[in-house]
Amino acid sequence: MSKDLVKSRKIKVFLKINSPKFFNVIILNDNFTTMEFVVKVLIMFFNLPVKRATTVMLNIHNNGSAIVGTYTKDIAETLVIKVNNYSRQNNFPLKSIMRPK
Numbered sequence: 001m002s003k004d005l006v007k008s009r010k011i012k013v014f015l016k017i018n019s020p021k022f023f024n025v026i027i028l029n030d031n032f033t034t035m036e037f038v039v040k041v042l043i044m045f046f047n048l049p050v051k052r053a054t055t056v057m058l059n060i061h062n063n064g065s066a067i068v069g070t071y072t073k074d075i076a077e078t079l080v081i082k083v084n085n086y087s088r089q090n091n092f093p094l095k096s097i098m099r100p101k
Contacts, residue, residue: 022071024069024099025068025071027042027068028094028095037094041086046068046079076098
């Protein structure tokens with residue numbers, strides 16, 4: 001084949017990739033949920049080690065709320081639903097919410 005038949009073109013492609021928005025998952029304090037239950041929730045749903053879960057639980061207790069993780073929207077929504085449902089199933093009013101970071 002001759003060089004005339006083979007032509008190469010350089011095409012510049014610009015992709016704009018948006019990074020996903022992140023949301024903080026926050027657990028709110030109440031006067032009825034036991035500290036042990038909050039620690040259990042932090043271990044089960046947020047995979048915190050016992051020592052860290054205890055520290056976060058005390059932070060929630062003393063300050064009224066605490067950020068327990070930062071996730072993309074879908075994951076944050078799922079965790080909030082799971083925590084709130086699990087709390088209701090166990091007859092505790094523990095509540096978690098999500099806020100944009």
